[in-house]
Amino acid sequence: MSRKDLFESDVPPGHEDRVLHRVGPLLKENRLANRQTNxxxxxxxxxxxxxxxxxxxxxxxxxxxxxxSFGLLYLRNSTTDSQKGGPLDDLNFASFDFFDLDLDxxxxxxxxxxWEQSDDSWMDDLELIEDESIEIV
Amino acid sequence: MISDEVLxxxxxxxxxxxxxxxxxxxxxxxxxxxxHMMGAAALAEEVAQETWVSxxxxxxxxxxxxxxxxxxxxxxxxRCLNELKxxxxxxxxxxxxxxxxxxxxxxDPAEYLSELQEDLKEAILLLPDKQRCAVVLSLHEENSLSDxxxxxDMKVNAVKATLxxxxxxxxxxLIQKKTARGGIK
Numbered sequence: 001m002s003r004k005d006l007f008e009s010d011v012p013p014g015h016e017d018r019v020l021h022r023v024g025p026l027l028k029e030n031r032l033a034n035r036q037t038n039x040x041x042x043x044x045x046x047x048x049x050x051x052x053x054x055x056x057x058x059x060x061x062x063x064x065x066x067x068x069s070f071g072l073l074y075l076r077n078s079t080t081d082s083q084k085g086g087p088l089d090d091l092n093f094a095s096f097d098f099f100d101l102d103l104d105x106x107x108x109x110x111x112x113x114x115w116e117q118s119d120d121s122w123m124d125d126l127e128l129i130e131d132e133s134i135e136i137v
Numbered sequence: 138m139i140s141d142e143v144l145x146x147x148x149x150x151x152x153x154x155x156x157x158x159x160x161x162x163x164x165x166x167x168x169x170x171x172x173h174m175m176g177a178a179a180l181a182e183e184v185a186q187e188t189w190v191s192x193x194x195x196x197x198x199x200x201x202x203x204x205x206x207x208x209x210x211x212x213x214x215x216r217c218l219n220e221l222k223x224x225x226x227x228x229x230x231x232x233x234x235x236x237x238x239x240x241x242x243x244x245d246p247a248e249y250l251s252e253l254q255e256d257l258k259e260a261i262l263l264l265p266d267k268q269r270c271a272v273v274l275s276l277h278e279e280n281s282l283s284d285x286x287x288x289x290d291m292k293v294n295a296v297k298a299t300l301x302x303x304x305x306x307x308x309x310x311l312i313q314k315k316t317a318r319g320g321i322k
Contacts, residue, residue: 006254007277009169011185012178016164019189023156026193031151033197 141205149196156193163206167213173261173273174217184220188213210278218270218288226266253311260310268303271296 139158147155167188172181191212199208261272267289274285282300286293 006258007169007173007273008165009172009258011164011168012182015168015182015185016160018182019160019164019186020157022186022190023193024153026190027148027151027153027156029151030149030193030196034150 142199142201145192145196145199145205148193149199159192159205160189163209166206167209170210170213170273170277171217173258173277174214174270175220176262176264176266176269180220184213184216187216191216207278214274214278214288221266221270222290224266256311256314257307260307260314263310264303264306267291267299268306271299272303272307275300 139155141159141162144155144159148159164185168181168185171184171188172178175181175184188209192209195212199205261269264272270289271285274280274288280288282293282296285291285300286296289296291299
């Protein structure tokens, strides 16, 4: 027998009933409080799940959009690549030497130009403009 | 067997059966402690009822530090001390209580020891409030002198003196009881 047991005593008659009568309403309160807490927890859990679902949907949507963008970019790049190899691409302007052109001023084409018959009448007009006696309307 | 901790958790959720189980386990201990601290059954029952009400109210707040049994005993002890302090440690030992101890026959040593324990319990009940509480706190939870002093708002030296007087009174009460039985001539 421990020291604690030394002090054990039989309870007086009716003690159980009196205690149960007092704690009964308190146990009911605890039940109600527990139910309310559970409901709140469930609501929070549901809200959290909804939030997670929304986030998942957003993430998937955004992911799909990004993937689609990459896809389009890839297709565009591959299309551009396929267009390479045209006539212009073959030109190497950097190495093109304009001075290397062999222009023969004495060629027949140049000789055929009729310098004398060129129309110089515009020069006469210019002289007339310089003449202040002419009034420009 | 369901542990005290689980029962307490279920009580926190409002489980009546769990309360019934915990109450059955400790009703005698709680009432006994209250009885030996308060010195009267009517007062002890009041304290015991209040203790069980607190158990139900505080079940959800139980942090799990220490055993449930010790937690319940601490509530009982504190409630008793509060009540006794309110009464300003009244109820001095009465002479007629000492003289009206029931006389019983001693049959064998085992029974004698058992009876001695019963005598001790009865004798403790006859001590004045302060002495009785100091003895119960010392024996029940094996509190140190400084712990008893803290619980009873007393100085350590005052507790020492109180326990010394309590032991003297208990010795005297036990001798009287034995004499009444014819054990000491």
